[in-house]
Amino acid sequence: xxxxxxxxxxxxxxxxxxxxxxxxxxxxxxxxxxxxxxxxxxxxxxxxxxxxxxxxxxxxxxxxxxxxxxxxxxxxxxxxxxxxxxxxxxxxxxxxxxxxxxxxxxxxxxxxxxxxxxxxxxxxxxxxxxxxxxxxxxxxxxxxxxxxxxxxxxxxxxxxxxxxxxxxxxxxxxxxxxxxxxxxxxxxxxxxxxxxxxxxxxxxxxxxxxxxxxxxxxxxxxxx
Amino acid sequence: xxxxxxxxxxxxxxxxxxxxxxxxxxxxxxxxxxxxxxxxxxxxxxxxxxxxxxxxxxxxxxxxxxxxxxxxxxxxxxxxxxxxxxxxxxxxxxxxxxxxxxxxxxxxxxxxxxxxxxxxxxxxxxxxxxxxxxxxxxxxxxxxxxxxxxxxxxxxxxxxxxxxxxxxxxxxxxxxxxxxxxxxxxxxxxxxxxxxxxxxxxxxxxxxxxxxxxxxxxxxxxxxxxxxxxxxxxxxxxxxxxxxxxxxx
Numbered sequence: 001x002x003x004x005x006x007x008x009x010x011x012x013x014x015x016x017x018x019x020x021x022x023x024x025x026x027x028x029x030x031x032x033x034x035x036x037x038x039x040x041x042x043x044x045x046x047x048x049x050x051x052x053x054x055x056x057x058x059x060x061x062x063x064x065x066x067x068x069x070x071x072x073x074x075x076x077x078x079x080x081x082x083x084x085x086x087x088x089x090x091x092x093x094x095x096x097x098x099x100x101x102x103x104x105x106x107x108x109x110x111x112x113x114x115x116x117x118x119x120x121x122x123x124x125x126x127x128x129x130x131x132x133x134x135x136x137x138x139x140x141x142x143x144x145x146x147x148x149x150x151x152x153x154x155x156x157x158x159x160x161x162x163x164x165x166x167x168x169x170x171x172x173x174x175x176x177x178x179x180x181x182x183x184x185x186x187x188x189x190x191x192x193x194x195x196x197x198x199x200x201x202x203x204x205x206x207x208x209x210x211x212x213x214x215x216x217x218x219x220x221x222x223x224x
Numbered sequence: 225x226x227x228x229x230x231x232x233x234x235x236x237x238x239x240x241x242x243x244x245x246x247x248x249x250x251x252x253x254x255x256x257x258x259x260x261x262x263x264x265x266x267x268x269x270x271x272x273x274x275x276x277x278x279x280x281x282x283x284x285x286x287x288x289x290x291x292x293x294x295x296x297x298x299x300x301x302x303x304x305x306x307x308x309x310x311x312x313x314x315x316x317x318x319x320x321x322x323x324x325x326x327x328x329x330x331x332x333x334x335x336x337x338x339x340x341x342x343x344x345x346x347x348x349x350x351x352x353x354x355x356x357x358x359x360x361x362x363x364x365x366x367x368x369x370x371x372x373x374x375x376x377x378x379x380x381x382x383x384x385x386x387x388x389x390x391x392x393x394x395x396x397x398x399x400x401x402x403x404x405x406x407x408x409x410x411x412x413x414x415x416x417x418x419x420x421x422x423x424x425x426x427x428x429x430x431x432x433x434x435x436x437x438x439x440x441x442x443x444x445x446x447x448x449x450x451x452x453x454x455x456x457x458x459x460x461x462x463x464x465x466x467x468x469x470x471x472x473x
Contacts, residue, residue: 005436005452006452007429007432007433009456010428011432012417012427012457013427015416015421015422016421016422018379018380121375121378122379123378123380154377206241206380206412206463211380
């Protein structure tokens, strides 16, 4: 057939890729000093690089980082991953986990509103919560907000405990029913590889498709 | 409208994600012309339902058959009481799927799919839509969106003809056609290239395809649609892509 009947690229529309907003809420309190913070940093670098090398996920995933260690800080704001600089993580201070989760929820909510006003489709937001201890602030407001959102299927939380001192019962209060997992040793890289693969699966899902997480893959990094 | 001959054409291709795992195309379509009447129907099977391609095939064929044989009845229902028309059409689809589900020992919902249809008779039309996909109508030379996608909050959620509340989500339309008309139904995979989610407008490509169909015989148009689905439209999505058109040009 002659090229006369082949549509030209400029005749097609450019629709934005549907986004998956992900907020990583990371414990950088004093107890993370040393190997834990170094391994967390390396794992996070792997995550960002793996997403960037994925043809679909690099346009779909939008990542934000909130840290809690002494103060609660938005360490990385939502943006296209190609424009983001990986933040340097350092450990210090107490563990204001409740305040960090509330900030993460507010940031995810604001991002959803931006998608809506710009006519960009999006998937259910993810909140990844990682801690090696227990909170030093009140988590009841965070718990209430998480439960409201997860019961309406408006948020998925991945609660991850780091090391033997992580308070999994407290993480469970902030997970909306998903049982927390304990990281095996300092297998941050394995966790972040699994997380990036899960993002890739969701970003390629189509309407009506129920995306199953790779449960077998969890064994490489986590235990109940 | 009588001085023009109605013609229809369509195509579908399996999406790149389904090609990788060797699963079938879950989009399907049907079209038929009968004297001064015509009907096109297109359905997109639910991603996670194993028999959704079968559901898409069954409902599109049944819908075309119903519209051509019961046009006046459905037109009257839509004009008198649109919810009843939606209920009637959804019920007919369910009754068609039910014996298949019994025979295959599966649930009707295992054949979940979206549905778009457009049917004309002389200078009147009826149309219906549940879920994603888009329906363009060209009337008096201008292409506009007759029916937009209706999805849930998230990108991978939509409504299916097999949903328990399908009748309440099934949108129906009726109206009069000009002397010369064209209609194009597409799945969400094709809509990625042909419809702007932000401006809500059809692409120039849609205009081009109507122009080609105005001067091409059906067999040639079938080839044009198929090759553009394969070489152009599929490249902008990982999803299955399908497209069905009808004109009286």
